[in-house]
Amino acid sequence: MPLTGRTIVVTRPRAQADSLAQAIAAAGGIPLIYPLLEIEAADLAPLRAVAPRLADYAIVFCVSPNAVEHALPTLLAAGPWPAGTRPAGVGTGTEKAWARFGLSHVIAPKERFDSEALLELPEFQAEAVAGKKVLILRGDGGRELLRETLEARGATVEVLTCYHRRPPAEGPAPLLSAWAAGRLDGITVSSSEALRYLWDMLDATGREYLRASPVFVPHARIAEAAQVLGLTRVILTPPADQGLLTGLCAYNWPK
Template identity: 65%
Template sequence: MSSAGPLGGRTIVVTRPRAQAAPLAEAIAAAGGNPLIFPLLEIAPAADPAPLAAAIADLPQYSLAVFISPNAVDHAVPAILARGAWPAGLRPAAVGPGTVKALAAHGIANCLVPAERFDSEALLELPELAAAAVDGRRVAIFRGDGGRELLAATLRQRGATVDCITCYQRSGPTAGADELLAAWRAGRLDALTVSSSEGLRHLCELLDGAGMACLRATPLFVPHARIAESARALGLDKIILTAAADAGIIAGLVAYNWLA
C-alpha cells in the first residue's frame, strides 16, 4: 500500500457494480489510496428477454433511445447491434457521462446528456426533451428492473409515447459483509463511496448492530443529494456530498480533512 499522494494509503471502499468499479478504483489508487471493491449491487440480464427483443425489432420506429446506466448499455446495445446498424434516425440519450462512454465504446456518438447534474431531472431539462421536441414521438427507455418512473411519466405528459424496456435486473450482494467487518476491526477502513440508494439499503441490511455502528462512524461519500437523503433516513450522518460522477467523488475524497 502506497502512502504517497493526497489519499495517503487510506482504504476507500468502492461499491459500484463490479463491471463499473475499475475507473473509480484506479483513480483512488492513483491518488495514493487503497481501493477496496465491494459491490453493493449485482447485475444480471433481465429475467424475461422478450421485451428487449421486441423493442429491438421495432427500434427504427423510435426517435429517442434513453439509456439509464452503463448496465443498460451493456445489456441492450450488443443485442441491438447484433441485429444490424444503429438506426440512422434514432438519437441516443444518457443520464450521465459513464453511460455516454459505454455507448461510445460501441461506436454510438452524438448522445444527449446533461452537462452538470446527472439524473433524470437534469435530462428532462434539455431542450431536446421539451414538449415541443418530443410531442408525438416514440421514446424507448432502457433500464433495470424497478427503475424510477419520473422520466417516463414526464415524457408522456409532454406528448411522447414511451416504452420502458427492462434489460437487466439488480440484486443485493450474495456474499456477506465479512470483508468490510474485518477491515473495520483491523482499523483500516477509512471511507466508503456509494453511488446508489438501493445499494446503500442492501449494505445496511447486511450489517448487524456492531457493523452499523462502524458504518455510522465512517465517512460516506455520495455524488447525489438523493443518496445523501437516503443515508440520513437510514440513520447515517457522516455524509459528504460530492460533485457528480467518479471525478466528483475523487475530488471530494482528496479535499476531505481526514484529521478532523
C-alpha cells in the first residue's frame, strides 16, 4: 500500500479528523491526529436572537462544518427550517454537516472549495442577492471577502460568531517527539490559520523540522502562506480530504 509505514500528521480540528485519518490508515499509513485548532462554543445568545427571524434571510452561509454543528441546534430549537431560506457552504464536509440536520440542496461550489468559487455561483450574483438578507455563521475572525462582495452586490449581510478557534493546549510536544524519533514523515494542513498557529508555537528546532518535512495542502492560498514562511517542501493537492489522500499516495516517498 502506498503509505505503508509512513506516519502522517492530521491537523484538522478533532471533530473533522477521523475521515482523513481512517483513509490514511487504509492506505497503510499511521495517522497522527494533532488538531492545530481546538474548537470551543461561543455565546449562544446572538443565535437565539436570530432564530425566530430566520425566515428573513434568503441565504444562511456556514463557513465550515463547525459552524453548522455549533449553530444549527440553537437555530432549529426555535422551529423548523424556513422553506424559503437556502443553506450554503463551501466544501463537501460542510454539505454533509448540513445533511446531518436534514437540509439538502445546499448552495455550494462543486470544484474549487473557496469563497471565490462560491461568489461565482448564480445564487450569489447581484441580480440574485440585491435587496436580500444573508446570514454568515463562522468562527471568530476570518476572511471578509464574502461579506464585502455581497454587500457590494446589494445584499444586507449579518455575521455571527458561533464558535471560537484556539491553538492546541498541549503545545507542540507530540510533534517534536515524533520528529526527534524519526517517526514523522509528512504533515497535512487544511487552513492558513492552522499553519500560522503551528509556526508560531514552534521554536527554532521545531521550525527546522517543519522545513525538512513535506507539507500537504489542499488549496493554493495555504501553499502561498507556507512559502511565505520559508517552507520549501510544500505539496499542493486536489481539494478536500480525498485530494489530500491522493497527494499523499502519489508522493515520491524516499526508500
